[in-house]
Amino acid sequence: MADTPENIASAELLRSIADRRIRRKVQKLLQLGEEAVRALGELDAALYIREDGEEQLQIVADAVLSHLRRLLEYLGMVASPAEASEEAAGEPDLDDVPSRRSERTLARKAALGVTAVRDKSDDEKWAALAGEMDSLQYGLTSELREFDRRFADALSHDRKEQALVDINDATTALMDGVFAVMTTVYECFLGHAEPERMIPGHRDTLGKALAVRRAIAELRRTVRHLNGAIQDRGSDPNVAETHYHLVVEAMVAFIASDVFFYLRSDTRKEFERFRELLATGSAARNRLDCEGFDKYLDSLAFVSQRGVLIKHDTDLKLRINAELERALTYAALLPELVCEVFEQAFVKAERLLGLNDQIDVLVVKWMSLTADQRIDPDEAVPLARALCELVRPPPTSAPDAGDFF
Template sequence: MDSRLQRAISTPKILQQAGELIRLCFRALDDLKQLDESLYERFLQTRQAAENPVAYAAGLHKLWDDTFRGLFEVLAYCRTLTAGEDTSKPSSDDSAAFDFGDFGESGPPAQPDLSIGAADIGDLLENLDDVSSKDDTERWKGVVDKVISIEYGLSTQLKEARERFDLAIGAGERNQVLGILDDTQSSSSEGVHALVAAVYETFVPDVAPATVVPGYLTSLGRALLVRRGLADLASKLTGYNDTLQNDREADEHEHALGQVRSQMRTFVNSVVCRAMRAADRWQMVEFERELSEQPLRSARLTSEGLVKYVDSLSSINQREVLQLHDSRVIAEMREALSSARQLLDLSQTAAREQMDRAYQAANRLKGRSPVTDELLVGLERFSPNSSRPGENAAYLEKLEQMLAASDR
């Protein structure tokens, strides 16, 4: 058991219950994490050979059971903690809105009890009272209240996901089946992480969530990682591909192809590629394999197809978790720049603080579009410590251009 919890909880029974909940959560997270490779391997199987429908369905059901076995154990334990409570419905009327999409970043929750993953995990329980003034029993009751809502939401949505999963298998919709598994795993991971956060935020509030579950990525974190990684890859491939497609630069074709191969070899072994959805990851691996095997003439066509495919992956911006994130970031930029414009003639220092706030927000949009990425590069030339009126005015104008481009 974590020594930090042992020092924070003096009541033996509560310490045992909290420790067991954390232990089961970690086991569930380990099971859920295994799906990333299992899902990719399963996708490869569907592409490489036809499989008996009965055997295929049995394999998928086993994959579901293996992936969510730890989660079911956590949920069962949660129900023992809430014995005697009214768990027929959660503690808020907003529970009907709880779904796997809610784990991404969004606006401040109307009902804190159901804010599972709707904001950064570190802010999840920010509305708790001053926990230092409470005894173990009172604080544990607050944790259990959270557990009721989280367990209800996860159990309900897991049941609905299983129903859709079974229907998709019966209809032979293999890509849909894998998509349901992927989405359910991601959202379930955030729900379990919220349970861990409920304990630590209550009893050890000074502990950063990242130190509790190292390497954990939310759905938003994964989406941002992939978006930025794809934008970086596109920027590296474009120039070399342009050279490959230009017949007047034939003497540079071999070098350009070598660079494309090198970039793809690095990418398919990166954390970004592993974070992609199975179908997209498979396609990137296929491009890398073809480029490594093909002669120059064929590889030129493959390179052109690769660049177009990477460009098509900008559809990641349509994911709800990113749309919510981006709308919040843009609203933050707009507010900061409005304040900066009003302060510019009154206080250069105060105006600059608001501009820097807008710039930090703008950086969170990196990878969203080539236009805004280019504007971000232009913003990097401004000195972070400048208070000169002329430079601040130019800085503000560039930031406002960034806002206008982001709003389109």
């Protein structure tokens, strides 16, 4: 087995479990999760790269989701009361979904620190995991059932485009759910989790999601700038036409890039449709189509709603905010030192490109500064202070009375 960060993390987790029976169950849970992630990640290749893939929607969906269904069966056994003390004798019925427990919050999970978990026995850790799996299995099963219903309806009415959208929606949500399952295993047994380092497929999925978001943000800025002259009826016709062709060039270059193939298949089809519409047109004839493309790029903000991105963005913003707040406190006393901190903060903030227009503006402005300007407090401090405000977490208020939970 290769010494990848994921394999090292898995070995560390399994070594921490003294009870062989529990260790085998945890190992099987991680294995089924990894197989489900791999199958979901290969959906694009299975369905769209292969010739006539779209004619085999049901076959491919069944094959890919079979791995997820096996994981769900095992989660059902883990979450069942009988499994807490002994192995279940038979396979559970997926229709018998455990009821969602009363209020669960991330705060409770966060309270399980490394020290607190280390003091627990393997049985106690497994019992905690079983309780968490109840909620996760319920959510994944509900998502899968809803997909089955929508997908069957689309196919029965020969709406293949809608079926593709349904597959993409389900794949994204289900993969994020599987990542949550595997993250919870680490949290319950080690007291902490670093999905990007520990979970197979997470780093690759996150990297692709970040690349897509950044590339779309860059294309969106380019098109928005060029589209202004196209939509302005007072623009010189030659200028409008030049801008129109630059929009088409930017779109075609994006479609030809590797990042384009990281997009959902239904999104790729929409880009192809715009290319066919705009490639042979002109600014005068396709002015409204160009505006439609501009608005469509705005609508792609949903790419930041992936679970892997939400966690990445939240953690990164907290880290940037903490570093900048400390540095800004000493900006007047140690200007050269804090400017180095500012530099590192903006390097981190580049991973947020595409999340927020205001952050994008600041990062692009920082990137345009010369080396001398970046160590000039008069230039660097205002930008650092503005970034600190944008990444500051929203204030949380405690309830007036009663339990948080």
